[in-house]
Amino acid sequence: MKRFAMAATLGVACVATLVGCSSQTPGVPSAGSTAGQGGPSGDPFPTSAKSSSTPSSSKPPKGPLAGAAPCTLLGASDISALGLKDQKEGLAVGDSRSCDFHYSGFIASLKVAIYDEHGIGDVQDRTQLTQMPVGKHEAVRGYTGAGGCAFAIKITESSRVDVVASRDGNEQKSCELALPAAQAVEQKLPSS
Template sequence: MLAGCSDKTPGSPTAQPEPTSSGSPSPTTKSSATKPSTDESPLKSVDPCDLLDASAMRTLGIAEPGEDATVGKSRGCQWRVDKGTTTDSYSIDVGLFETLGIKDVRGDGAPKPVTVGSRKAVQTLRGGGSGCAISIEVTEKSRVDVQAAGASGEKLCPAVLEAAKLVEPELP
């Protein structure tokens, strides 16, 4: 006759209720255990390269699909707008900030409040004046930055606003 140990215990596993301040266990329910986190960003499942479709790309003069890019704390996508000369050409970037809102935007000078679609946004110059960005509010703690960098940030701001207006309807 052989005797041995088994690592299996009969029965079903259950969670132990947390004790309350009175020391007695508090009941738990299935719905509270499966409720999604309220801190999860609505941008978590967004692919930044999907925010400009083929029609938007044509409108902006973009010929090639965007490429994944990481800028600072953002997940992003970058496209190139070729205007025939290096001086007139520029890149457009869309960056998703899942934990930073428009109140967290930093640029060269004070952010200028603007509206993009129905959303609050701010416009800033960046990169020592070579870039312009419009940061669109998704929630108080998340935003999408649409920016362009080239020879002159101020001259790029109208193109950035046009791009932001095409991105905004695609946001959650």
């Protein structure tokens, strides 16, 4: 009798598990985005309403970096010097193509994103935007809602590259990571 009760309980648990996991959510699967939260997985600088919101995947990218892969904006020596590891390329966030990295030795992340059709004039930030050149390029620095720090570097009036770092939800620590990464990326960008 005990075996029958145990088998019945196990059977009910299995059916409940299968039923609980059988629902489907429509949409396109993506790597855990925190869109709207402004973290490195979300879009820290959403584009303004006046800009087109057509995803870059629906039409070929154009502009000076149209053929560039975001991960190539940091070379092997940059990755080593910055203490990065685990790059993941091909992620799409909004109208951008991006590459994500993690740091060795502590928990933090870095995103490099190319916006082919949105310049720094299209950047919106909920906390603060500061004009701050990065190398020879115009740029704006802003803070994400989750304590991240982001630099949007101008390529043309209608294109940019974002470099976003997040460490411990602390804006200062995040900017200490974002600025040297932005400087390394900037050296590989065409003149604006």
